[in-house]
Amino acid sequence: MDFVRPIATVDVVIFTLKDRMLHTALWPREAEPFAGAFGLLGGFVHVNEDADLHACAQRVLRDKASLNGLYLEQLATFSGGTRDPRGWSLSVAWLALLPVEELEARDRVTLVPVDNMPEAMAFDHETIVAAALDRLRNKSVYSTLPSFLLGDAFTIAELRDVYQMVLGVEKLDLAGFRKKILDLKAIEPIDGEMRVGTHRPAQLYRRAARDLELFDRTI
Amino acid sequence: MDFVRPIATVDVVIFTLKDRMLHTALWPREAEPFAGAFGLLGGFVHVNEDADLHACAQRVLRDKASLNGLYLEQLATFSGGTRDPRGWSLSVAWLALLPVEELEARDRVTLVPVDNMPEAMAFDHETIVAAALDRLRNKSVYSTLPSFLLGDAFTIAELRDVYQMVLGVEKLDLAGFRKKILDLKAIEPIDGEMRVGTHRPAQLYRRAARDLELFDRTI
DNA sequence: GGAATAGTGTCTTTTAGACATTATAAG
DNA sequence: CTTATAATGTCTAAAAGACACTATTCC
Numbered sequence: 181m182d183f184v185r186p187i188a189t190v191d192v193v194i195f196t197l198k199d200r201m202l203h204t205a206l207w208p209r210e211a212e213p214f215a216g217a218f219g220l221l222g223g224f225v226h227v228n229e230d231a232d233l234h235a236c237a238q239r240v241l242r243d244k245a246s247l248n249g250l251y252l253e254q255l256a257t258f259s260g261g262t263r264d265p266r267g268w269s270l271s272v273a274w275l276a277l278l279p280v281e282e283l284e285a286r287d288r289v290t291l292v293p294v295d296n297m298p299e300a301m302a303f304d305h306e307t308i309v310a311a312a313l314d315r316l317r318n319k320s321v322y323s324t325l326p327s328f329l330l331g332d333a334f335t336i337a338e339l340r341d342v343y344q345m346v347l348g349v350e351k352l353d354l355a356g357f358r359k360k361i362l363d364l365k366a367i368e369p370i371d372g373e374m375r376v377g378t379h380r381p382a383q384l385y386r387r388a389a390r391d392l393e394l395f396d397r398t399i
Numbered sequence: 400m401d402f403v404r405p406i407a408t409v410d411v412v413i414f415t416l417k418d419r420m421l422h423t424a425l426w427p428r429e430a431e432p433f434a435g436a437f438g439l440l441g442g443f444v445h446v447n448e449d450a451d452l453h454a455c456a457q458r459v460l461r462d463k464a465s466l467n468g469l470y471l472e473q474l475a476t477f478s479g480g481t482r483d484p485r486g487w488s489l490s491v492a493w494l495a496l497l498p499v500e501e502l503e504a505r506d507r508v509t510l511v512p513v514d515n516m517p518e519a520m521a522f523d524h525e526t527i528v529a530a531a532l533d534r535l536r537n538k539s540v541y542s543t544l545p546s547f548l549l550g551d552a553f554t555i556a557e558l559r560d561v562y563q564m565v566l567g568v569e570k571l572d573l574a575g576f577r578k579k580i581l582d583l584k585a586i587e588p589i590d591g592e593m594r595v596g597t598h599r600p601a602q603l604y605r606r607a608a609r610d611l612e613l614f615d616r617t618i
Numbered sequence: 619g620g621a622a623t624a625g626t627g628t629c630t631t632t633t634a635g636a637c638a639t640t641a642t643a644a645g
Numbered sequence: 646c647t648t649a650t651a652a653t654g655t656c657t658a659a660a661a662g663a664c665a666c667t668a669t670t671c672c
Contacts, residue, residue, distance in 0.1 A: 378649060
């Protein structure tokens with residue numbers, strides 16, 4: 181109890197899709213330390229305000245970027261005596277996904293393609309982003325995780341594209357993907373809703389479950 | 400910076416195999432809060448002593464249970480204003496695996512079968528143990544994780560038994576398991592070393608890699 | 619030889635992957 | 646009719662599962 185307590189913060193790695201590429205949302209830091217450098221959205225834990233760390237991450241998203249109701253899962257906790265010049269600190273990192281429309285045009289946010297991240301970022305945020313990208317790519321193979329980068333309605337072809345962009349693969353066979361994703365009952369058709377274009381209209385689908393679903397097999 | 404900082408601790412969920420069943424190591428708490436109740440091995444973060452949280456968990460294992468060099472991975476961070484009567488706290492939980500021989504006969508440790516945990520434990524330790532068990536079971540399907548419950552040399556049949564006990568399945572076909580685990584190059588024979596008994600001697604194997612290996616496919 | 623477990627081989631079923639075919643819109 | 650993409654079906658290759666068979670030890 182009478183030990184010196186570490187600094188406790190949360191940081192959120194936000195991923196979104198833009199121009200058919202995965203991007204991370206970064207903010208230029210206004211205050212020291214690392215003023216001017218790019219960093220993740222983050223903030224101190226407020227023990228009088230936050231019920232727990234999940235609520236803390238939600239508060240930071242809401243107050244600093246007006247973001248609500250997006251997909252949010254705990255990633256890992258990063259720590260040590262040297263990552264923050266102000267003292268021994270730990271940061272509980274979170275992974276967030278959302279469609280780009282809900283993020284664009286927010287003050288000062290910069291969307292950076294994940295394969296072109298700035299070399300130097302505030303604190304150990306390069307490490308945190310790398311870990312988040314790992315988590316996203318690994319988990320996408322056996323879950324509905326990438327679907328949270330889309331809005332409420334999407335076609336099977338659009339969903340396949342998202343998997344391809346996240347996993348960085350060339351061409352998932354569309355027929356095979358369709359069979360698998362329907363067989364897994366991960367998505368369900370929205371009755372009567374179609375995406376139209378200069379071709380046969382496509383059935384629109386939604387996720388069958390509000391929350392993340394894990395599969396036994398691979399996508 | 401001038402925010403009230405939360406209490407910061409680490410807790411370690413130690414799993415081992417005994418009597419062909421998965422067990423968790425618990426300790427009766429000596430001090431308040433929850434004196435007398437069973438709890439995980441844990442302790443406060445010492446910012447002057449610990450390089451980071453991993454080092455902190457290792458120090459706790461070493462100082463409180465004389466345990467060194469076991470498998471240790473970060474699980475998740477549990478938090479909130481109500482889990483510890485002393486105040487808003489966060490606990491960074493770790494998952495540890497080791498052969499029972501390295502754990503037995505340690506002062507006051509109690510090995511409890513995972514399907515027979517005490518209803519009430521200190522803090523939110525039931526939740527932490529449940530999360531650790533989930534992680535262990537899920538990750539065992541596609542990794543060498545269960546092998547860390549064995550010592551340095553084991554037969555393929557012994558390794559299969561460990562997978563069965565961890566996953567709680569009846570009978571993984573031994574021939575299929577042998578093909579798969581060798582095909583994955585997850586283990587390698589120890590030249591000339593055999594396990595003898597009242598039957599044909601069995602080749603002894605070791606893990607091919609010191610660290611955890613993840614597979615693309617399923618066990 | 620009998621009992622027990624190690625280790626190999628084979629057949630069947632299931633799943634994945636490639637790709638051809640048909641469907642339905644716009645222009 | 647052409648172009649474009651949606652959706653379905655079919656064939657093949659690969660993997661998983663079941664299980665028979667052989668091997669080697671101790672007694």
